[in-house]
Amino acid sequence: MSPATLPGLPASVQRPGYDRDATRIGIVHFGPGAFHRAHQAVYVDDLLAHDPGWAVCAVSLRSPDVRDALQPQDGLYTLALLGERPSLRVIGSIREVLCAPQQRRAVMSRLVDPDVRLVTLTITEKGYCLSADGIDAAHPDVSRDLVQPEQPITAIGWLVAGLRERRERGLAPYTVLSCDNLADNGGRLRRAVLDYARRVDRGLAGWIEDHVGFPRSMVDSITPATDDALRAQVASALGVEDAWPVQREAYAQWVVEDDFRAGRPPFERVGVVISSEVEGWDRAKLRLLNAPHSALAYLGLLTGMGTVAEAMREPVLAGFIERIMREDILPTLALPVGFDPDAYIGAVLERFRNPAIAHLLSQIAWDGSQKLPVRVLGTMADALAQGGRIDRLALVVAGWLHFVVRQARAGAELSDPMSAQLLRIGAAATGDAAHDVAGFLALESVFGALATDARFVAAAVEAYAALGDGGPAAVARALAAAVQA
Numbered sequence: 001m002s003p004a005t006l007p008g009l010p011a012s013v014q015r016p017g018y019d020r021d022a023t024r025i026g027i028v029h030f031g032p033g034a035f036h037r038a039h040q041a042v043y044v045d046d047l048l049a050h051d052p053g054w055a056v057c058a059v060s061l062r063s064p065d066v067r068d069a070l071q072p073q074d075g076l077y078t079l080a081l082l083g084e085r086p087s088l089r090v091i092g093s094i095r096e097v098l099c100a101p102q103q104r105r106a107v108m109s110r111l112v113d114p115d116v117r118l119v120t121l122t123i124t125e126k127g128y129c130l131s132a133d134g135i136d137a138a139h140p141d142v143s144r145d146l147v148q149p150e151q152p153i154t155a156i157g158w159l160v161a162g163l164r165e166r167r168e169r170g171l172a173p174y175t176v177l178s179c180d181n182l183a184d185n186g187g188r189l190r191r192a193v194l195d196y197a198r199r200v201d202r203g204l205a206g207w208i209e210d211h212v213g214f215p216r217s218m219v220d221s222i223t224p225a226t227d228d229a230l231r232a233q234v235a236s237a238l239g240v241e242d243a244w245p246v247q248r249e250a251y252a253q254w255v256v257e258d259d260f261r262a263g264r265p266p267f268e269r270v271g272v273v274i275s276s277e278v279e280g281w282d283r284a285k286l287r288l289l290n291a292p293h294s295a296l297a298y299l300g301l302l303t304g305m306g307t308v309a310e311a312m313r314e315p316v317l318a319g320f321i322e323r324i325m326r327e328d329i330l331p332t333l334a335l336p337v338g339f340d341p342d343a344y345i346g347a348v349l350e351r352f353r354n355p356a357i358a359h360l361l362s363q364i365a366w367d368g369s370q371k372l373p374v375r376v377l378g379t380m381a382d383a384l385a386q387g388g389r390i391d392r393l394a395l396v397v398a399g400w401l402h403f404v405v406r407q408a409r410a411g412a413e414l415s416d417p418m419s420a421q422l423l424r425i426g427a428a429a430t431g432d433a434a435h436d437v438a439g440f441l442a443l444e445s446v447f448g449a450l451a452t453d454a455r456f457v458a459a460a461v462e463a464y465a466a467l468g469d470g471g472p473a474a475v476a477r478a479l480a481a482a483v484q485a
Contacts (some may be wrong), residue, residue, distance in 0.1 A: 113161030134195030280336030
């Protein structure tokens with residue numbers, strides 16, 4: 001893969017629709033992993049046809065692997081869109097790839113380049129080194145950066161070092177945009193940057209507080225990891241080798257808060273939603289996408305299913321999922337302006353049915369003690385406050401409890417931060433619904449005030465009993481009854 005090979009690619013392969021040589025780097029991105037290259041970089045690829053001033057300099061904070069793979073290809077790589085009709089597209093928005101530990105001067109040169117007006121990040125929550133209200137100063141990498149702020153190794157350290165240089169040179173600051181799946185990602189990043197900056201230079205911190213924007217954002221697209229099968233498929237289709245193709249489902253969403261202080265890319269021209277209600281979009285995703293995912297995971301696993309698409313081929317389970325989305329979850333949401341609930345629910349159901357995405361239910365089932373409170377229990381609390389019904393959603397909670405009991409009885413592992421407590425409770429289950437549910441409701445960090453709400457307790461006990469022994473036949477009967485109710 002290289003600029004020279006583009007003209008010879010099959011006609012079915014989409015190529016950059018602009019003159020790459022005419023583009024200028026306007027974005028520095030930290031963390032050019034598969035998700036960035038399959039999501040934000042694709043939006044930017046579309047954007048460059050409208051405005052050539054927003055090409056990307058991709059910076060790896062640790063490993064040189066992405067640089068070493070893409071640099072010989074002049075930043076080009078293939079995106080495989082997975083669906084009933086798969087397609088391939090060459091992405092050209094990344095014009096430079098750097099490895100920060102090995103190319104410090106080049107990274108800093110980009111951060112102080114006046115053409116760079118936006119710095120974006122996909123570094124996972126761990127990469128931000130966050131504390132409850134700022135930066136985790138005890139983290140070894142952060143404490144090291146605080147001693148040597150001019151030679152940073154953390155993302156926060158690099159952001160502050162670049163802003164310090166721009167301030168000293170009299171340059172306008174760049175906007176900092178987190179694209180990681182974190183609630184209030186912009187707000188949390190802002191607090192961390194300001195906390196770190198105050199520890200280095202209080203005057204700089206004041207300047208950042210007054211002049212730098214940290215927009216919130218929400219991103220969504222399933223992006224399976226690149227494997228040898230994808231590399232072989234792409235090479236066969238293109239007739240040339242691509243060192244690091246990426247793949248994702250066809251669906252993608254990006255919602256961004258309009259808090260840009262140094263000019264904003266015309267994102268809305270390429271499908272990005274610009275909104276002052278990112279929190280509302282994020283909550284809608286959490287409840288209308290993530291909660292049904294958890295429902296499919298636990299109820300699907302109990303009925304012997306392996307993947308989301310496989311579970312959605314079961315009419316009763318698919319009907320149950322659609323019903324809780326439309327009748328139980330949607331009424332609890334205060335929808336943001338521009339949100340079309342029917343279109344969104346339809347798109348989610350279509351995504352779930354995508355046979356090209358082998359999304360394992362066992363993986364979605366991880367960390368239930370952390371996921372269910374925000375995905376399902378919050379919805380149930382809101383429904384109770386509104387006088388709504390919770391019996392169908394209670395089946396999702398009961399599905400998790402039965403799943404834990406099954407794992408405990410089988411002596412199997414449970415991927416969850418509370419695995420020891422959960423397995424102990426699961427092992428003590430007797431099959432008596434009131435007894436078993438009471439054991440789990442003792443987990444205050446999971447159930448909170450709901451554990452003492454008589455309406456919730458009654459619904460949970462009834463749902464747990466309805467699932468019987470947690471076997472396929474009993475679960476199927478309970479779901480059928482719930483769909484018909």
